[in-house]
Amino acid sequence: MMESSGTTRIEQLLSQMTLEEKIGQLVMLSGDLVKTGPTSASVTHEAIVGGKIGSLLNLWGPERVRDVQRLAVEESRLKIPMFFGLDVLRGLSTIFPIPFGEGAAFDPKLWEATARVAAEECAVFGVDITFAPMIDVARDPRWGRIQEGPGEDALVGARMAEAKVRGYQGPRLADAGSIAATIKHLAAYGTVRAGREYASVDISERSLHEVYLPPFRAGVAAGVAAIMPAFTDLNGTPMTAHVAILRDIVRREWGFSGVMISDYSAVAELMVHGIAADQTEAAALALNAGVDIDMMGGGAYTDGLPQALKRGLVTMETIDSSVRRVLELKEKLGLFEDPYRRCGSAEAVAAKSAQRSRHGLAREAARRSIVLLTNKDDTLPLRDSTGVLAVIGPLADGKGEAQQDTAGKNPVVFEWLRDALPQTRVAFAPGCEIERGHKKALADARVLARQCDAVVLCLGETIGMSGEASSRGRPDLPHAQQELARAVLAQKKPVIVLLFSGRPLVLPDWLVEKAKAILAVWFLGDGAGTAIADVLSGRFNPSGRLTMSWPVDVGQIPIYFAERPTGRPPVPAEHYSSKYLDMPNEPRFAFGHGLSYSQFELSGLRTSRQAVRAGEALDVTVDVSNKGPQAGEQTLFLFIRDLASSVTRPALELKDFRKITLAAGESGALNFHLTTDDLRFLDRDLQPKLEPGAFDILVGASAEASGLLRTRIEVLG
């Protein structure tokens, strides 16, 4: 009923719209409250009233949105509401961990819950659609946008896509507290050449289909409202004009009927890529590929589409289809019923941002994102004693995260530690700046390290050193911080290193050898300080796991567990085998790595059946016991290895991850369920295929080969 009245409304509108008004619906400009691209726009009163802009990004706040919306729905000829978009990667009022950090929780329910809170906050701040989640699989730590995404594995990317879409969109887009999600950036942006931002992408069709497309397919299956193609070209065709993927695969094969929104000025950039001679050609290429909305195109659609129509490069039917999809999104968002539905009252806004449960969730998400990388001699948790704990380093006072929008609620590590360890005297010295050393600061830190009983050394990047346009050729600790770390370690006190970063960092061997414990603490948002104190003091038993392999050296990049086998596997004594002369093949920390204060042991890996036929399923069970002194949560990963197939398969393919929580001394069993669909692979023609033969089933706490239990099953023909 709703649907048919909506369809009638849309068709009626379409029949009344001038070409200029139609194209207006396809144009999104920036309100410039924040700047997320190189160009600016002037959003004028006349343009809105004239129906020349269908949506805005980077403008939020109930009053501001109301003012602009009022012009559209009261003063424009057809009174079509606008929608308002924003990158809400980790929350709006309540700030959660960066997505890369949150990934470490390996918990789709948590991923969904944080997106839900973000959506509820957006939905009173005037935001209708977010340009999130970013689900680009990435295997190169030099690329800064790793910060926004799920890490190196396609299955993790797919689970994150589903969870975030559910969280943002809720059961119905028109519900209070729901906003539209946008999965981005379709596809393979994470493989930009040498990790350099916006650079060209050249990958095989096979890896595109096996690794980079599946998270997007999962997002579409979960009902995502919008998709953003990547800026980058893929094997010679910029994604903004990629007919074979956008139109043939995503729209036709996957059945995506939502809106495609270009990335910031990506339509106009088709000219810079060199596939369009002018903006008319650029506009035609993008529209014909299925890109409905031109975000900040500098007039590409506004001026280019009328010309393209005249030159016969696009048809009115294609324009109408895009306009229809934009109007349908507005309909689904409930904007025709109530264009101000996401512009809460001042009280509602205050209430949303003050809710205590949100702070609880922020703390929970933050502590579950922390990964304990090493913990020698059970140095952690810290014992509350009357000694002196020195908190040293340029990241200890929250400056690392302060560069973004979280000023005022930063993780001042030493203050939170004072609360968590009331008996202990906590002293602080910065030691250096993030990327600059100071003799006096270094000397002060050295003295403090000499006089204390233990050191918490806070090193890493600021949040601005990862993210968009923040590739680093050498993703390591800046020189000044390495100098500080050497000086502190030389004092021979127990040193616990907290690494703040938006990516895997390349660490010096001496730091890993000499530090007693190392934790990855990413950028954790509002819950950061408490979460870090919770983990260091033992109030919370760490459970986070890496979503990406951490390389020993830049020379290993790209490095990921799902590598294909070689005909000459590495053998130390065999010269003619696949290895480096100057560094190991293995990462510093494997995918899935992460310690706990509990010690878990695995045994008894078994399957409910040893042989299966197409369409059948089996259970995989493993016994887990907690041998440690504390209750804890263990995440286990299930991988398969297809032993002989018509196409080479990765040495390990992740098929599932699950958790078990056990009290001290407790044992339990963890079950996985596998179907023969999980055993299929893309054959030589890239079609899914189940081939008879033997498969190894491997279960372990990470992708590290030595820790995996293995059993074998047979697929019968």
Ligand code: BGC
């Ligand atoms: C980014 C997108 C983002 C857009 C709007 C672009 O520069 O690549 O991820 O959604 O800006 O802010």
